[in-house]
Amino acid sequence: MRNDTQNLKLKNTTPIKKSNIPKDPILGLTQLQIWAQLDIAEELFSKIFLVNELQWLLWAFGDNMNNKRKKNLIPLILEHLKKGTSFSEEAILKGQIFAV
Structure with missing residues (x-):
């Protein structure tokens, strides 16, 4: 029942898509933490991020795991986001989320 309620809420809010993530790394991190x-x-x-973007997020958290499978990367990223892990100084200095 809760999942149905949550899906209803999602339909009435801003769509969850990559283009809705602010380019600023700190603001982008905040949005990702909410999601x-x-x-x-x-x-x-899994649907909205490419493997290289997921790898960038792990790098930004200071995690040097070199995995290329979404099913392994996503749980690690979600763990960092739920714990409130900050992006590294280097990632913030890039000035843009997913910047290489």
Whole structure:
């Protein structure tokens, strides 16, 4: 029942898509932390992010895991987001989320 309620809420809010993430790394991180709280976060992240973007997020958290499978990357990222892990100084200095 709760999942149905949450899906209804999602339909009445701003769509969850990559283009709605602010470019600023700190603001983008805040948005990702909000999305990570959703029950369907793992499914959403799997649909909207490419592997290289997920790897960038792990790098930004200071995690040097070199995995290329979404099913392994997403739980690690969600864990960082739920714990409130900050991006590294280097990632913030890039000035843009997902900047290489």
